Amino acid sequence: MATQTYDRQNPAFFAVIALLIFMSVGPVLLLLANSLKLDVDITSGVGSLLFMPTIRNYETALCDILWYEPEHLRFCQIRFGGAFINSIIITLVSTVLTLVMG
């Protein structure tokens, strides 16, 4: 069986790649981390990497399509499910029309 061979690289190359990955993925990880934090943890100045993760923000965002009522919500204000369905309809219809006409 033929085996794939790889080029040997200078350690500096991997250092540059690590830095670039951090720059590229850092804001995405921050977004993910903030989605698992309470507002107070996001705005507090201490230990932004040390926090108790919670799915409360996801419950708030998805309240109109959840099968249970989240305890922390008095009423469902955000209609993310409806907006998401609108996006799917627009994407599908515009893609089909573009393909048919183009």
Add this chain to the structure above:
Amino acid sequence: MTRISANRLTPYLFIAPAALVMVIALFYPILYMIWGSFRDWDPSQSIGETEFVGLANYARLLADPAFHESFWVTMVFALTVVSVEMVLGVGLALLLDRNIRGMSVLRTLFILPMMIAPVVVGLVWRYMFHQTYGTFNRALEALGLPTVDWLGQNALLSVIVADIWQRTPFIFILSLAALQSLPRSALEAARIDGATTWQQIWYIKLPLMMPVLIVTMLLRLIDAFKVLEVILVLTGGGPGLQTEIVALRIARTAREFRELGEAAAMSNFLLMLLMVLTLGMFALTRWQEARARRQRFAQRQEEG
């Protein structure tokens, strides 16, 4: 009708319905916008009820200092982001055009910013640039350095940084595809002839990639002139008019100032600018191809 002329017409008849739909879908909005730019048009009126004002909207536009400011900001923004993104994207592609373990994972990680909705990008960078609890100012404080007013005095720079972060992967992915489709024989021959890495990049890779790079730059330039969401969320065009690009000015003129005619005139101005840029880029591509053909012909004659 003779049989020959009927045969000639047949292909056109087949494509006629699709072409008709395309022409209507493409030109109707443009013609509507051009017609609207000659009218004193309020959103509460249908275009038929509006008064014809000739070139008054265009004259007002050219005399409006706020539009001049928006146009200048757009030029600075578009030219800066496209230049930096081209350098970074092509540089990254050249760096990663090698056979290393986990390359597909690396590529996926690098194109991640491109997959995020621009509104979300605006929100994330707004958080990172926040004066009090933003990531950058916290890092500066931790290092004992003075904090920076990212979304105030340096708002345009912040918007440029956010755009570069999101759009560089677009250049990277197209440049990498162009690099990997280059004829390996030319690179091998250069290596055997003793060309250094820089010589290979400068004299072989970049010239061969040039047609793709020109199209990529054109696409990015068109996109940069139309950018709206990131700036809308990040700064809302402020402070003052510091980051108010033309697309945002058009949206404001139509929605807040309720001047649809003037907004249409601005849109036509932007459309014309982009058309001139596109034609210029295509002319440049053709000139380059012709020059390459002439060089190949001259080389063959020298050899022969």
